Amino acid sequence: xxxxxxxxxxxxVPHSQPDGGGGGDASVPMETDTPxxxxxxxxxxSGTPSPLLTLKTTxxxxxxxxxxxxxxxxxxxxxxxxxxxQIILNKVAQATEAAKAAGAAPQVLKQDGQKLLVTTIxxxxxxxxxxxxxxxxxxxxxxxxxxxxxxxxxxxxxxFKVVTIGGxxxxxxxxxxxxxxxxxxxxxxxxxxxIAKKNPTFSAAPIKLIIAKTVNSKGLSPQTSVPSVITGRVxxxxxxxxxxRTITLSEPHSTSLQSLPxxxxxxxxxxxxxxxxxxxxxxxxxxxxxxxxxxxxxxxLGQQILTVQQSASGSPVKVQTSQTSAQxxxxxxxxxxxxxxxxxxxxxxxxxxxxxxQQIQVPGSRFHYVRLVTASTASSTGGTGGTGGxxxxxxxxxxxxxxxxxxxxxxxxxxxxxxxxxxxxxxxPLGSAPQVVSAAQTQQRLIMPATPLPQIQPNFxxxxxxxxLAPAPGTGNxxxxxxxxxxxxxxxxxxxxxxxxxxxxxxxxxxxxxxRLPVNGLxxxxxxxxxxxxxxxxxxxxxxxxxxxFANGEFCNNCNCNNCFNNLEHETERMKAIKTCLDRNPxxxxxxxxxxxxxxxxxxxxxxxxxxxxxxxxNYCECYEAKIMCSSICKCVGCKNFEESPERKTLMHxxxxxxxxxxxxxxxxxxxxxxxxxxxxxxxPVVSSGGGRLPYTFVTKEVLEATCECLLEQAKRAEQxxxxxxxxxxxxxxxxxxxxxxxxxxxxxxxxxxSSMSC
DNA sequence: GAGTTTGAAACT
DNA sequence: CAGTTTCAAACTC
Numbered sequence: 054x055x056x057x058x059x060x061x062x063x064x065x066v067p068h069s070q071p072d073g074g075g076g077g078d079a080s081v082p083m084e085t086d087t088p089x090x091x092x093x094x095x096x097x098x099s100g101t102p103s104p105l106l107t108l109k110t111t112x113x114x115x116x117x118x119x120x121x122x123x124x125x126x127x128x129x130x131x132x133x134x135x136x137x138x139q140i141i142l143n144k145v146a147q148a149t150e151a152a153k154a155a156g157a158a159p160q161v162l163k164q165d166g167q168k169l170l171v172t173t174i175x176x177x178x179x180x181x182x183x184x185x186x187x188x189x190x191x192x193x194x195x196x197x198x199x200x201x202x203x204x205x206x207x208x209x210x211x212x213f214k215v216v217t218i219g220g221x222x223x224x225x226x227x228x229x230x231x232x233x234x235x236x237x238x239x240x241x242x243x244x245x246x247x248i249a250k251k252n253p254t255f256s257a258a259p260i261k262l263i264i265a266k267t268v269n270s271k272g273l274s275p276q277t278s279v280p281s282v283i284t285g286r287v288x289x290x291x292x293x294x295x296x297x298r299t300i301t302l303s304e305p306h307s308t309s310l311q312s313l314p315x316x317x318x319x320x321x322x323x324x325x326x327x328x329x330x331x332x333x334x335x336x337x338x339x340x341x342x343x344x345x346x347x348x349x350x351x352x353x354l355g356q357q358i359l360t361v362q363q364s365a366s367g368s369p370v371k372v373q374t375s376q377t378s379a380q381x382x383x384x385x386x387x388x389x390x391x392x393x394x395x396x397x398x399x400x401x402x403x404x405x406x407x408x409x410x411q412q413i414q415v416p417g418s419r420f421h422y423v424r425l426v427t428a429s430t431a432s433s434t435g436g437t438g439g440t441g442g443x444x445x446x447x448x449x450x451x452x453x454x455x456x457x458x459x460x461x462x463x464x465x466x467x468x469x470x471x472x473x474x475x476x477x478x479x480x481x482p483l484g485s486a487p488q489v490v491s492a493a494q495t496q497q498r499l500i501m502p503a504t505p506l507p508q509i510q511p512n513f514x515x516x517x518x519x520x521x522l523a524p525a526p527g528t529g530n531x532x533x534x535x536x537x538x539x540x541x542x543x544x545x546x547x548x549x550x551x552x553x554x555x556x557x558x559x560x561x562x563x564x565x566x567x568x569r570l571p572v573n574g575l576x577x578x579x580x581x582x583x584x585x586x587x588x589x590x591x592x593x594x595x596x597x598x599x600x601x602x603f604a605n606g607e608f609c610n611n612c613n614c615n616n617c618f619n620n621l622e623h624e625t626e627r628m629k630a631i632k633t634c635l636d637r638n639p640x641x642x643x644x645x646x647x648x649x650x651x652x653x654x655x656x657x658x659x660x661x662x663x664x665x666x667x668x669x670x671x672n673y674c675e676c677y678e679a680k681i682m683c684s685s686i687c688k689c690v691g692c693k694n695f696e697e698s699p700e701r702k703t704l705m706h707x708x709x710x711x712x713x714x715x716x717x718x719x720x721x722x723x724x725x726x727x728x729x730x731x732x733x734x735x736x737x738p739v740v741s742s743g744g745g746r747l748p749y750t751f752v753t754k755e756v757l758e759a760t761c762e763c764l765l766e767q768a769k770r771a772e773q774x775x776x777x778x779x780x781x782x783x784x785x786x787x788x789x790x791x792x793x794x795x796x797x798x799x800x801x802x803x804x805x806x807x808s809s810m811s812c
Numbered sequence: 813g814a815g816t817t818t819g820a821a822a823c824t
Numbered sequence: 825c826a827g828t829t830t831c832a833a834a835c836t837c
Contacts, residue, residue, distance in 0.1 A: 592831065598821055599831045637822080663819065672834055673818045815837080822830065 587612035595619035596630035598641060603630070606642055646679045661687035669694035670704055714779045725786055729793060752796060760792040 588609060590600045595617045598604045602612060602619055609619040618626045634641040645659050658676050661684060667673045669683050669692045676683045676694055683694045693700040752760075767788040771781030 586833090588832080590832065593821095597831080599833090601833085604821095634821095641821095660820095665819080667818065667834095671818080673820090675820075678834095813837100815835100817835065818833085820831085820833100822828100824826100824828075 588614050590614040590617070594626070596623075596627060598634060604642070645675060646681060656681050657684045658687065661685075662689050663687070664689040664692070666691075668692065668700065670698075670700055718779055718782060721783060721786055725790060728790065756796060760789070760796075763788055763792055 585605070585607065586601065588595060588600050588602045589612070591614070593599045593603075595603050595609050595612070595614050596619060600609070600614070600619060602609045602614075607619075608621070609617045617623075618630070620627070631642075640659065643659070646656050647659050656679070658679065658681065662669060662674050662676045664674045664687075667677075669677050669687070669689050672678045674683075674689070674694060676687060676689075682696055683689055683692045695701065764785050767785050768781060771784050776784070
């Protein structure tokens, strides 16, 4: 399975934060003024050509949205089963074979438009939405708890169910094609995951799974006070062919995650250590003999983890808690399964098992794409369930045997948005959340424990983006990957970004891409305009802040470094180095140039520079390099990098002039080129119509030599006049243009003469 | 491209 | 926290 993770700063939510009372207010204002970009991960489960995962990014400011799809396609259909604290996706195709052997009827999900959209949690406007389109109407009264935008279309046609985790309610619709608006709720307020899928039995009956997780609002009662029903919703779909059902899982209290599955990938924004997105991925080994396939993928956004575990249909999925009662859900019946105390908000998505985590970096970007590695053993996948009695995944995982999820490559892009805004989760009344559950032959369980991940979060909070944590001993092959956020920008610019990780998918171990992240506080767009410079580290192994790649939370890619450890092959060392850096300076991976709220004028170096000899007017100075003024916090000596500095003004003017010259030269070259092309185009008809000779046919050797002499002469004159290089170049180009014009004129004249002479 | 300068990061 | 060393980028020739 491949996972692309976006690392935006995801705020680490303290465990102690109170959960919102049952009625979390979805409209709680975001605390951060971060952009309202939204990321959506769409996963379509089916053997159909529809993309398995679709990653969509919406810029709330511009309103533009980019959808990345067609990544990896699952050859085998999936069924979705909800288990305690887990979302279990049953892979039908593979399960089918096993089912055949076992005599169980294979389950196939209709692939039409089935998508799983995951919106990031945390950053306002950047909700992680896990969606599955559903064709059926929501059950009466079922409501996402305000997670859905008011304008959401209710057309019977397959729609994307928007799962919004955090984000601003005013966020623009992220899905254009789906015609569904993704209301972005503040991470702190509501986290809702809606999954709609069609009946796994090939029937057109849509199956809709809606998981709504409410974010605790501040001041709300702690999780414990919330009814168990609200906390940790478990949706189980056991009945075979059944009318579409909607299951709404609302997790009121997600503030504290207490337990993590042994296999996890943590994605955390480097820039803001405090904000971490954790994605855990566990991949069980494939076992052809078994019916069920469990490929758990835990995605924790901020403090929350979504775990989707795939189990074969009919395979007994353990329902550890009373939630299992939901298994016998009747068609059209909406079921809210009891809460899992202390359970984590998890979505377990079975993915192809691949033993390794691979990194993908997009050059010039600071985003890290991490290929999640599957767990070697199924047992490892189990036990991921939430704390307390909620058995969660453990039962399911144990029951199901490891399988490679998809025969074909599976790609999964997981954008991670900063969870800065997510601090508390207000539990949302279960009743308020829409619940639609369509029965499927296979059990479907959705478990969305809202409990925080205490053991993990603290560790990931300060991890820089791109960090991949090696799996803990005995936990299987699951590791944690910390990825820088600000993934949206990259997605907007390059929709590709995916890693294929299924067994069938080529490992592509060397593939690395980097996402664009703000550089030195510059806007992502600005930073993205130029490619990241490759480092040349020789002694630091690229594991110290000397290395720009490492400092920016990026993996080295196309660098000139020696003995580089800043890659997934040395994840252990890298993680250790990151930890060391963070121990030394918790702010080590944060941008040095803080973004001014009101604009560039407010940007300044977080620590200030210490220049002594450069006058802060050379790129040695971090302030000057960032194109900002030195501030009072700088300790520089002889600073000339202040507003009224004449030296600075001179430099700026020179720099501007140089830039203008470059632009002029570029424009001149472009113009000349276009003129030449235009001339050739205009002269071309002469041949066809009049049968005359093209002007360039007059460019004989002699003409060429003469032209070159003219150009050289012009250059000599410019040199003698001591003209600046740009001016000299301009003169030469002009002379070249004159030469061309003379050639063309001669050609025209020759043609006219020839015509008059009837030649 | 080699060598020097520079200042942040790392170390003591 | 201050001084020193290390390091890699920026700069010069």
